[in-house]
Amino acid sequence: MMSAMSDSPAFTPLDDAAVAALERICGAERVLRAPEKLEPYTHDEHTSARGTPEAAVLAASIDEVAAVLRLANERHIAITPRGLGTGLVGGSVPAFGGVVLSVEKMARIIEIDGDNLSVVVEPGMVTGALQKAVEAEGLFYPVDPASLESCSIGGNVANNAGGPRAFKYGVTRHYVTGLCGVLGSGERFRWGGKVVKNASGYDLSQAVIGTEGTVAVATEITLRLLPLPPVVADLLLPFDDLFAAGRYVTALLRDLRIMPAALELVDGDCVRAAQVALERPVPHSDAAAHVIVELDGNDADAVWRSVEAAGEKAQSMGAREVLVADNPREREKLWEARRKVRDAIIASCPCRAGQDIVVPRGRLPGFLVAAREIAARSRMQATGFGHAGDGNLHFYLLGRGWEPKEFAKASPAVQIELMKKVLEMGGAISGEHGIGSVRRDHLRLATGAVELAWMRRLKAAADPNGILNPGKIF
Amino acid sequence: MMSAMSDSPAFTPLDDAAVAALERICGAERVLRAPEKLEPYTHDEHTSARGTPEAAVLAASIDEVAAVLRLANERHIAITPRGLGTGLVGGSVPAFGGVVLSVEKMARIIEIDGDNLSVVVEPGMVTGALQKAVEAEGLFYPVDPASLESCSIGGNVANNAGGPRAFKYGVTRHYVTGLCGVLGSGERFRWGGKVVKNASGYDLSQAVIGTEGTVAVATEITLRLLPLPPVVADLLLPFDDLFAAGRYVTALLRDLRIMPAALELVDGDCVRAAQVALERPVPHSDAAAHVIVELDGNDADAVWRSVEAAGEKAQSMGAREVLVADNPREREKLWEARRKVRDAIIASCPCRAGQDIVVPRGRLPGFLVAAREIAARSRMQATGFGHAGDGNLHFYLLGRGWEPKEFAKASPAVQIELMKKVLEMGGAISGEHGIGSVRRDHLRLATGAVELAWMRRLKAAADPNGILNPGKIF
Numbered sequence: 001m002m003s004a005m006s007d008s009p010a011f012t013p014l015d016d017a018a019v020a021a022l023e024r025i026c027g028a029e030r031v032l033r034a035p036e037k038l039e040p041y042t043h044d045e046h047t048s049a050r051g052t053p054e055a056a057v058l059a060a061s062i063d064e065v066a067a068v069l070r071l072a073n074e075r076h077i078a079i080t081p082r083g084l085g086t087g088l089v090g091g092s093v094p095a096f097g098g099v100v101l102s103v104e105k106m107a108r109i110i111e112i113d114g115d116n117l118s119v120v121v122e123p124g125m126v127t128g129a130l131q132k133a134v135e136a137e138g139l140f141y142p143v144d145p146a147s148l149e150s151c152s153i154g155g156n157v158a159n160n161a162g163g164p165r166a167f168k169y170g171v172t173r174h175y176v177t178g179l180c181g182v183l184g185s186g187e188r189f190r191w192g193g194k195v196v197k198n199a200s201g202y203d204l205s206q207a208v209i210g211t212e213g214t215v216a217v218a219t220e221i222t223l224r225l226l227p228l229p230p231v232v233a234d235l236l237l238p239f240d241d242l243f244a245a246g247r248y249v250t251a252l253l254r255d256l257r258i259m260p261a262a263l264e265l266v267d268g269d270c271v272r273a274a275q276v277a278l279e280r281p282v283p284h285s286d287a288a289a290h291v292i293v294e295l296d297g298n299d300a301d302a303v304w305r306s307v308e309a310a311g312e313k314a315q316s317m318g319a320r321e322v323l324v325a326d327n328p329r330e331r332e333k334l335w336e337a338r339r340k341v342r343d344a345i346i347a348s349c350p351c352r353a354g355q356d357i358v359v360p361r362g363r364l365p366g367f368l369v370a371a372r373e374i375a376a377r378s379r380m381q382a383t384g385f386g387h388a389g390d391g392n393l394h395f396y397l398l399g400r401g402w403e404p405k406e407f408a409k410a411s412p413a414v415q416i417e418l419m420k421k422v423l424e425m426g427g428a429i430s431g432e433h434g435i436g437s438v439r440r441d442h443l444r445l446a447t448g449a450v451e452l453a454w455m456r457r458l459k460a461a462a463d464p465n466g467i468l469n470p471g472k473i474f
Numbered sequence: 475m476m477s478a479m480s481d482s483p484a485f486t487p488l489d490d491a492a493v494a495a496l497e498r499i500c501g502a503e504r505v506l507r508a509p510e511k512l513e514p515y516t517h518d519e520h521t522s523a524r525g526t527p528e529a530a531v532l533a534a535s536i537d538e539v540a541a542v543l544r545l546a547n548e549r550h551i552a553i554t555p556r557g558l559g560t561g562l563v564g565g566s567v568p569a570f571g572g573v574v575l576s577v578e579k580m581a582r583i584i585e586i587d588g589d590n591l592s593v594v595v596e597p598g599m600v601t602g603a604l605q606k607a608v609e610a611e612g613l614f615y616p617v618d619p620a621s622l623e624s625c626s627i628g629g630n631v632a633n634n635a636g637g638p639r640a641f642k643y644g645v646t647r648h649y650v651t652g653l654c655g656v657l658g659s660g661e662r663f664r665w666g667g668k669v670v671k672n673a674s675g676y677d678l679s680q681a682v683i684g685t686e687g688t689v690a691v692a693t694e695i696t697l698r699l700l701p702l703p704p705v706v707a708d709l710l711l712p713f714d715d716l717f718a719a720g721r722y723v724t725a726l727l728r729d730l731r732i733m734p735a736a737l738e739l740v741d742g743d744c745v746r747a748a749q750v751a752l753e754r755p756v757p758h759s760d761a762a763a764h765v766i767v768e769l770d771g772n773d774a775d776a777v778w779r780s781v782e783a784a785g786e787k788a789q790s791m792g793a794r795e796v797l798v799a800d801n802p803r804e805r806e807k808l809w810e811a812r813r814k815v816r817d818a819i820i821a822s823c824p825c826r827a828g829q830d831i832v833v834p835r836g837r838l839p840g841f842l843v844a845a846r847e848i849a850a851r852s853r854m855q856a857t858g859f860g861h862a863g864d865g866n867l868h869f870y871l872l873g874r875g876w877e878p879k880e881f882a883k884a885s886p887a888v889q890i891e892l893m894k895k896v897l898e899m900g901g902a903i904s905g906e907h908g909i910g911s912v913r914r915d916h917l918r919l920a921t922g923a924v925e926l927a928w929m930r931r932l933k934a935a936a937d938p939n940g941i942l943n944p945g946k947i948f
Contacts, residue, residue: 115724115836116865138728162671171671173680174648187924194834197636197645197866197905199684201917201947202929206647206680210673227731250589254612257701257772298731302776360668362589391590392671431671443675450661454936455676461931473675 011078011096011470014054018075022057022099025067030058030105041082041100042093045147047346047354049090049438053080056100062181062188062219068101069217070186072467079184079467081213083123083155086147088354089436091159091212095471103154106219109133117225118177118194123154123218127161140228142169142261145432146339157218160210162432164262164294164338167389169226171432172209178222179205184215184463196224207458212434213469215462229296231303232261234331236323237291237314238284242267244318245289246365249388252293256313258306262294263389267368270341270385277344282337284320291319291388292338341385342394351399351407353415359427361391370421371395378414380407392431412441419445435473443473485552485570485944488528492549496531496573499541504532504579515556515574516567519621521820521828523564523912527554530574536655536662536693542575543691544660546941553658553941555687557597557629560621562828563910565633565686569945577628580693583607591699592651592668597628597692601635614702616643616735619906620813631692634684636906638736638768638812641863643700645906646683652696653679658689658937670698681932686908687943689936703770705777706735708805710797711765711788712758716741718792719763720839723862726767730787732780736768737863741842744815744859751818756811758794765793765862766812815859816868825873825881827889833901835865844895845869852888854881866905886915893919909947917947 012018022031032038033055041056043049059065072079078098085092094100107124114137121130128148131141144163145151151161157179162171178192191204208216239245245265252258266274268288275282284290293310297303311322325331345352359367368384375382375397384395397414399407419429419442429442444452456474460466486492496505506512507529515530517523533539546553552572559566568574581598588611595604602622605615618637619625625635631653636645652666665678682690713719719739726732740748742762749756758764767784771777785796799805819826833841842858849856849871858869871888873881893903893916903916918926930948934940 113834114728116834117727118834138731160673160677166671170644170648173677174644183924183928187928189924189928190922191925192902193900195832195865195900195902195905196835197640197832197861197864198902199634199830199904199906199908200902200920201909201926202932203634203647203680203684204925204928206677206683207928207932209680210677227727227733230731253591253701254588257612257704259701259772297771297776298733299773299776299779302771302773305773356673358669358671360587360590360592361670387671390671391669426667426669428666428669428672428674430673431669432673434673435675446674448664450657450663451665451678452675454657454661454663454678454681457935458676458681458932461935462928 011098012076013097014077014099018071018077019055021071022055022068026057026059026064030060032056040085041102044085044087044090044092046088046090046438049093049436051094052097053094053100054097056102058102058105060105065101065217065219066182066186066188068099069182069184072099073186073465076465077467078470080469081217083152083158084126084150086151086155087159087436088433090438091434091436091472093437095437101217103217110220112137113194114139116194118222119225120220120222121153123152123157123221125153127151127153127156134225135228138228139225141175141223141225143172143175146342153221154218157209157221158211158213159434160432164264164387167263167387168259168261173206175223176205176209176221177224179208179218180220181216181218184468189216193222212436212472214459214472215468230298231300232294232296232331233303233307233324233326234334235293235307235310236283236325236334237293237319238287238321239289239291239319240287241318242289242365242368245291246362248291248314248317248319250362251313251317252310256309258310260293260389261296262292264292264338264386265364265388266290266338266341266385267383269383270345273344273348274337274340277340277347278337283323287320292334345383345396349398349400351402351404353397353411354394355415355418356394356430356433357422357427358390358392358431359422359425361389363425364388364391364393367421367425368393371418374417374421375414378410380414390431416445437472440473485572486550487571488551488573492545492551493529495545496529496542500531500533500538504534506530514559515576518559518561518564518566520562520564520912523567523910525568526571527568527574528571530576532576532579534579539575539691539693540656540660540662542573543656543658546573547660547939550939551941552944554943555691557626557632558600558624560625561629561633561910562907564912565908565910565946567911569911575691577691584694586611586613587668588613590668592696593699594694594696595627597626597631597695599627601625601627601630608699609702612702613699615649615697615699617646617649620816627695628692631683631695632685632687633908634906638738638861641737641861642733642735647680649697650679650683650695651698653682653692654694655690655692658942663690667696686910686946688933688946689942704772705774706768706770706805707777707781707798707800708808709767709781709784710757710799710808711767711793712761712795713763713765713793714761715792716763716839716842719765720836722765722788722791724836725787725791726784730783732784734767734863735770736766738766738812738860739838739862740764740812740815740859741857743857744819747818747822748811748814751814751821752811757797761794766808819857819870823872823874825876825878827871827885828868829889829892830868830904830907831896831901832864832866832905833896833899835863837899838862838865838867841895841899842867845892848891848895849888852884854888864905890919911945914947
């Protein structure tokens, strides 16, 4: 079960006494041990990251989480915290056996406080369900990762989740105003609350958000909300030239000064893969790229004028046509295709490696073309989709016609070359998926020794014995 | 020069060798030693926080900052980093002598990148000057502390500065995408860049922002920008009832779903103080409170409709009148009065203690009334103004008719009582001014032992010898 990482200490396998202690904490029915019960906890949505825990514990309260973490410190047991397992970098997959600590049973909304535009929620709550619950009261939680129907708020906090609407509305980090949970040390902490500003010492929520479960386990999360914008419309803009699409993204912001809720780009290859997966025709599937612009607001006329201005600008800059979706059914159809892209690419090619890079917004088309060239030199292909407004591209290196084993051998070097190109363009190797277990080499490429050592010390400040999610990030 | 804090180590006074070393690093002309040259570095904008450094060093590059910090680590010299000294909690005032490390000479805009909506700037740059420079290119940096004409971006980063527009646009933390500087250890670091999303390991910029110069000295700051909204209008809404003003703030957000750029409240006492300071009549200065609503957008008709809707709602909820400022001169006049409030209160009463609390938005009027009652029990007064949309109130405990010495003796206990009320209402003791040297007692009241110890370890992760801004926060 142990891996030979020189920088990770050996962990103690679970013995009968440890299992008995876990059962005393949570009750035997919430301590899973049988292989078939453990199977769901051996992977996330990443293709190949795999690891089997010795037990999975379904904690139901902060008391239980704290007791499990104290036990883990006493006995030096590796703990892998887990939300709903929809990550893409192996972050919730155990690297050293031990215990998966799942918060899936802690999934309640504790309070929706409309007057204070605030919601208090447990970490296992599904993000999309939370959104629906607050929208029913005219409130808005904008963060919308593509996995929103199956991912958890706790996982979103661990990964600082974004999504299409991050362009206008920001990422999870911008919405957490209160956090309560347990540090890796086993100590409980509480920070903030229903206060949208807080300068009471260091912001401890920021010390947890985006650390991929290596610092603390959140058990109660307070999020600020916005008034729900009543008017939303989407434009689908097919372009024959990727660079024209990129120039349009810049012009929309600079010349028209329009701040769309979302500003997405889907490479033609991805459009066509989605069309196959959807089993229905997607308009202009032969285009070089689709740009999706979502506009929202509380004034229907103003949103409509923005739709017209954005559409006219697009046509003047090379869009074939301007397709507008201004009712929920049409909008859902458009976004269904967008959200399907990832699964579609996975289904289309067994030899693939997904990445999640960011470059300064204006350099995105240039990166995609450079990536295609780099891939082609190794007889591979590259295709991408994602958040053009953020310069954040989810892209796939594909080996069409390759033997999986050969691709697995050859692709890491090509990926390193792609990451070097990202860094050369002033970008970052991950925009929102994180590092987990599978991208540690890329992090080392991107980050200096001082910065990595500082990150490790920040981890140690909360988790001195290193029991929390070992083998991730570092 | 040394203070007897049990939890701070003794620092080494500057000897001739240390001064010579500083002069070798920066040149003798940028190492200030004469008392009259040091005077500006002995205080900030706080009434009473005072401390004299042994030298002030005006660093001009990251090399110089790193060399000074290395020297400080070798010789155990206390370093107080300083922007432009406009803080309100003594944060940039030396508590242990030593060296004030000023970044005032590092005040250039390095690059405005319109296509990538990004600006790279040195820490000594004045925030308002940065705003004007980017606005000239149709770009927008929204963070607008009241001191914007005299405060620095570096100070804003150290304090996670907010301001009226934080309501819609967020605080400094939400705009920093890249940070370069020197840790307390003397090591240089670099994180991020012109990338608006970044999940490449821990977000190291967040480990610095808001830590009040106790973790690192930033030498280069990359900020994301927005397209400048071309249309802006302000409403001034005088209310005869503080609670009606509070209910209006809630209704604007919940019922009208309007997201103003700013949503301010000024207590009647503050309005009257500002009127005296301005030496011109302020309309409705006899009201119980003024609410200021700023609306912006890129559609003039939509902004105007919002102005009408917000105005009608205000009148239906008890506003005496709706005054609209929709041109730059009128708007500036309105905001001049708002920005003048702090100085006006200071001028109006020599016995005063300022605070910067936050409560959940809907509880703000209730807090202000409770604060007046608490003050009255000790024959004092309380008045406040600030960011109603954020529940963030800058309020002053006043001792009208008191002897300054008596007030100084009696007011701390009343302040503690006020802070307890804030915490009882689910609030935070500071919204944006921070802790510095003068609010450490309040932080201890608000923060548990686990959280404080964790903050200290986070500091030690970057500043193991504790040379950076000792005596602040902790």
